[in-house]
Amino acid sequence: MENKILTGHVDLSQFHVDPIDFAPASEEDKAYMVQMRPSSTFFKDGCKRLYKNKVAFVSLIVIILITLSSIVLPLVWPYDYAKQLGNQPGRPVDSSFNNLRPMEYAASERKRIEAGESVFPHIFGTDSAGRDYFIRVVYGTRISLAVGFFASIIVLVIGMTLGSIAGFSGGKVDMFIMRIVDIIYSLPDMLMVILLASVMRETLGPAIDGTVLAKIGSNIISLFVIFALLYWCSMARLIRGQILSLREQEYVLASQATGAGPGWIIKKHLIPNCISVIIISTALQIPSAIFTESFLSFLGLGVNAPMPSLGSLASDALNGVTSYGYRLVIPAIVISLIVLSLNLFGDGLRDAFDPKLNQ
Amino acid sequence: MSTEERPLVEVKHLKEYFPINTGWFKTTPLKAVDDVSFIINRxxxxxxxxxxxxxxxxxxxTILHLYQPTDGEVIYDGKPIKTKEDLTEFRKKSTMVFQDPYSSLNPRMTVSDIIAEPLDVHKMYTDPKAREQRILELMDHVGLNSEHASRYAHEFSGGQRQRIGIARALAINPEFIVCDEPVSALDVSIQAQVINMFDELQDQLGLTYLFIAHDLLVVRHISDRIAVMYLGKMVELADAEEAYNHPLHPYSKSLISAVPIPDPKIARSSKRIALQGDIPSPLNAPSGCPFRTRCPYATDVCAESMPPFEEVEKGHFVACHRVREING
Structure with a gap:
């Protein structure tokens, strides 16, 4: 039986063979078979993950809304942040504008409403000097966000430069920079901030008088100086660590083997590989800067009057906290909202872009 | 001497010591490579x-000067590498293939940028079209699909990544390639493909390899000559078959007896020479012959002086005081 199978010849006519099945594939058929997934970059992948993270995405929307409204609203709002509404030139001071409760109107405004005019409401009332409180909160948000943003950029630039120099050159340079970092770390943060802020106010005030900088105020400038001097340490440490580990990667060695110089290696290999860490820590630096600014303003070392910031608004509200508690609550809520959403967004960014978590 | 007879790479008394911190302000040299000399023919x-x-x-x-040699010299094609200009010239002719195909490719670069990096560093192509052409040619050389040029390294398997690394090495048309365990990280079937590719590329392009590996069977397959190192020193150098079949140094004997034999009958009859103890720390190397602490034939002579690296038979160099007695 077995032999029969092995030796017997196969009758091909029994098979129904369609010659078309054996024809070479046409170009169309080939194209159909080649299913190429579109190449996805690291950045696109990260954005996709960020979009999927609902908390981070909502935080991003909140940040965008707050930022946009703090920029746009002062332009279209009928009241000004510094204008004392009861203080009209050529008339006696109308004290009925002071300390209005939310949505209340002053005596003169009520008369105008009765006369059929429409008066824009004071949504959050007015403060003790008769200034519209809503626009002051909006303006304070703008100042706080600007301080946070620029302070983190200063921190980023200084931290990145010193951190990458320390990490890449190593040896004595690294040791020198890192000991400075250690020294700054060991100083009590807040004490240094308060000391520097009060010294700077005395010395900077006269120096910038009459220049463009006077409008910004010596306090804000000293705030930036404080950030530049004290807060770059953690950024420098972070970037140094990144560069130290990236420097030992074999692709850096491969680049060296082809004869690439340090400039090429930093530009092509080191910075692109730690850019996500840099973005994330900058995003997390902003709320900490806002927080420090609010804290300093609260202590009276922040922005110059009449310019409001969220911290100084809260500080001013303390005087009448028993009767006008909402004046403390409103800026506090805005600070919390900004800091919370920036932190959540920063966390989301880290989850989406940190390669260590998703490899 | 004509170019035919002159060795392509000549390494003379190469030493590479790394300073290791062993206490406050105290460093001890780690003798990673200690007085190694050999030649590699074209x-x-x-x-x-x-x-x-x-x-x-x-x-x-160290041969590629990725580490500055502590002492000794590398002579490439008759010219010692001393100045920066020599090194720049040397870098255009020599290159390296790395062990780990995962860390040797930058995850933020596309395959075409990785392959073209040496070209860009040496500014070899100013015309973007010619550069593109060269990239596709290189990808074709190593058996990669040209459609993969715009992809990132993490989208490839280990074998494909190693091919990308080889394509990068070939980009500058090198004469000399240091292959640093290029197949150790790959599984066996892929190893065979990559090794055969190395062979083919050598035939096509006339390349010279320094092939570093710890898999003796792989080395025997691809090498013309084999050098055996122990604790920073070269102990034996011979033709591949000679070194494999008639090792003279006791360390080489033990090393080669440890190669697994894929035939159980022969494997059972062959004896494995097991060494006692561990490899000593290179920070605290034994005096004289570095192998004497584990050598079954060690005598007092071995502790006193380092045996010279001498030609015992034609083309067969061994560094052992007792080589004639042991093999006599």
């Missing part, structure tokens, strides 16, 4: 074997 493959930590990789990297 078009040949020199296999370099030895156990982990014996300095194989350091030899490869």
């Amino acid at each position: 078009g040949e493959t020199l296999g370099l074997v030895g156990e982990s930590g014996c300095g194989k990789t350091t030899v490869g990297r």
Whole structure:
């Protein structure tokens, strides 16, 4: 039986063979078979993950809304942040504008409403000097966000430069920079901030008088100086660590083997590989800067009057906290909202872009 | 001497010491490579074997001047590499293939940028079209699909990544390639493909390899000559078959007896020479012959002086005081 199978010849006519099945594939058929997934970059992948993270995405929307409204609203709002509404030139001071409760109107405004005019409401009332409180909160948000943003950029630039120099050159340079970092770390943060802020106010005030900088105020400038001097340490440490580990990667060695110089290696290999860490820590630096600014303003070392910031608004509200508690609550809520959403967004960014978590 | 007879790479008394901090303000030199001399002829493959930590990789990297040699010199094509200009010239002719195909490719670069990096560093192509053409040619050389040029390294398997690394190495049309365990990270079937590719590329392009590995069978297959290292020193150098079948140094004997034989009958009859103890720390190397602490034939002479690296038979160099007695 077995032999029969092995030796017997196969009758091909029994098979129904369609010659078309054996024809070479046409170009169309080939194209159909080649299913190429579109190449996805690291950045696109990260954005996709960020979009999927609902908390981070909502935080991003909140940040965008707050930022946009703090920029746009002062332009279209009928009241000004510094204008004392009861203080009209050529008339006696109308004290009925002071300390209005939310949505209340002053005596003169009520008369105008009765006369059929429409008066824009004071949504959050007015403060003790008769200034519209809503626009002051909006303006304070703008100042706080600007301080946070620029302070983190200063921190980023200084931290990145010193951190990458320390990490890449190593040896004595690294040791020198890192000991400075250690020294700054060991100083009590807040004490240094308060000391520097009060010294700077005395010395900077006269120096910038009459220049463009006077409008910004010596306090804000000293705030930036404080950030530049004290807060770059953690950024420098972070970037140094990144560069130290990236420097030992074999692709850096491969680049060296082809004869690439340090400039090429930093530009092509080191910075692109730690850019996500840099973005994330900058995003997390902003709320900490806002927080420090609010804290300093609260202590009276922040922005110059009449310019409001969220911290100084809260500080001013303390005087009448028993009767006008909402004046403390409103800026506090805005600070919390900004800091919370920036932190959540920063966390989301880290989850989406940190390669260590998703490899 | 004509170019035919002159060795392509000549390494003379190469030393590479790394300073290691052993206390406050105190450093001890770690002798990773200690007085190694050999030549590599044009078009040949020199296999370099030895156990982990014996300095194989350091030899490869020091020859390419990725580490500045502590002492000794590398003579490439008759010219010693001394000045910066020599090194720039040398870099255009020599290159390296790395062990780990995962860390040797930058995850933020596309395959075409990775392959073209040496071209860009040396500014070899100013015309973007010619550069593109060269990239596709290189990808074709190593058996990669040209459609993959715009992809990132993490989208490939280990074998494909190693091919990308080889394409990068070939970009500048090198004469000399240091292959630092290029197949150790791959599985066996892929190893065979990559090794055969190395062979084919050598035939096509006339390349010269320094092939570093710890897999003796791989080295035997690809090498013309084999060098054995132990604790930063070269102990034996011979033709591949000679070194494999008639090793003279006791360390080489033990190393080669440890190669697994894929035939149980022969494997059962062959005796494995097991060494006693561990490899000593290179920070605290034994006096004289570095192998004497584990050598079954060690005598007082071995502790006194380092045996010279001498030609015992034609083309067969061994560093052992008692080589004639042991093999006599």
